[in-house]
Amino acid sequence: MPELPEVETVRRGLQPVLEGATIARVEARRPDLRFPFPEKFSQRLTGKTITALGRRAKYLTMNLEGGPVLICHLGMSGSFRIETADGSDMPGVFQHDRSKSSNHDHVVFHVVSPAGARSRVIFNDPRRFGFMLFADGPVVHPMLAGLGVEPTGNTLDGTLLASLMKGRRSPLKAALLDQRLIAGLGNIYVSEALWRASLSPLREAGTIAKPGKKAQAQSEHLAQAIRSVISDAIAAGGSSLRDYMQTDGSLGYFQHAFAVYDREGEACSKPGCSGHIERIVQSGRSTFYCRTCQR
DNA sequence: ACATAGACCTGTTGGC
């Protein structure tokens, strides 16, 4: 489920429960997810206080007092949910129907707030493409070392985007999915951003970085489209397609704002455009776009 | 450098 907006939504949901809390116990209910759990996984977490819950691209980072940083990736189907230890209601905390998914609860963090309130933070991941790793001290974990610029804030402007795309022969879509260039975009938001910028996913990436005003306007438009689609999606609590996503069990609602993703055959909603949305496959993954207005 | 395909997993969906 998670691209950057979904991971950020998860982070915001977990933050009030985790930041400042102490980990009383951790259960890893199987030896691995995508990778084996690190050596002494639960021992290294037990007794630690969580000083900060952060995010880099699609990775969650949990800073532990005097200890390592826990890095979590949600893969395709990972999610977190919060439960109170005694199962009773807690204001704002949704009790999930566990009948369907509890067999994929792979990690349980038992935490205690500074005020003494006990909660469980449960990681569920049917497909097990997610993973958890430690990064020690100030050393950036190799997994995060090569990541590109965040598409949040105002860092990614037309000039920077053009420099990233310059000379690239690959399709624009592939370049935008490359986490070494821009970190956090995934299959949904790339399609959405390209539609907003009226640019074809098939176009050679380097063409928006050619000399001249036309390419300059295109790279500016695309940078703006990427920033706006990401910030709109975060504001909507992300997109919920097949799973619950937010930690309290509620759904994100950005999927209702999709212009192209999973809208094959529908009329293009761009004012004045008479085209329709097509689905094509690029490097094995679906791309949705309107060939009439995206050039 | 880059493109593509396959791999990792399970669950859901759509067509017959």
Add this chain to the structure above:
DNA sequence: TGCCAACAGGTCTATG
């Protein structure tokens, strides 16, 4: 209704 193929928000690896 039932079965099976196709597909799903990611990313690492191998191969050309």
